[in-house]
Amino acid sequence: VHLQAVADLVGVAPRRTVRAVVDLELWVRRDAQRLLTLTDNVSTSGMLVRGGREFPVGAAVGFELLLPGGLTAVEGVAEVVRHTRVGDEGLEGIGLAFRSFAGGGEQRLAAFLERRAGTA
Numbered sequence: 001v002h003l004q005a006v007a008d009l010v011g012v013a014p015r016r017t018v019r020a021v022v023d024l025e026l027w028v029r030r031d032a033q034r035l036l037t038l039t040d041n042v043s044t045s046g047m048l049v050r051g052g053r054e055f056p057v058g059a060a061v062g063f064e065l066l067l068p069g070g071l072t073a074v075e076g077v078a079e080v081v082r083h084t085r086v087g088d089e090g091l092e093g094i095g096l097a098f099r100s101f102a103g104g105g106e107q108r109l110a111a112f113l114e115r116r117a118g119t120a
Helices: 002-012 107-119
Strands: 021-028 031-042 044-050 060-066 073-081 093-101
Touching: 002 031, 044 073, 060 093, 073 107, 093 107
Parallel strands: none
Antiparallel strands: 021 031, 021 060, 031 044, 044 093, 060 073, 073 093
16 A cells, blocks of 8 residues: 555656566567567556566667466567666666557456465
């Protein structure tokens, strides 16, 4: 409940610690850069992933997020909004903001996070 109040004040969805596999893909001209990595945390507005600092801030990346217990990946497009500060955050990674989802992925993600909140 306190996390939601703080999130409402700063306009960011509350994050849940979730270790999930995510496949990122960035197209530059005709070549794709791919990264198979893990999330550190996920919210309905975005995710923090390990690695990926080769993706520039502002880049649009396709993602496939396989949530624990999920049968199908949540897919869509996210924007790289920041690189982590290793000394401050303890991990090397990137922050991604969700821009669009495919095939009901936004609802499946929200339902997963709601269930997670109920067990925390």
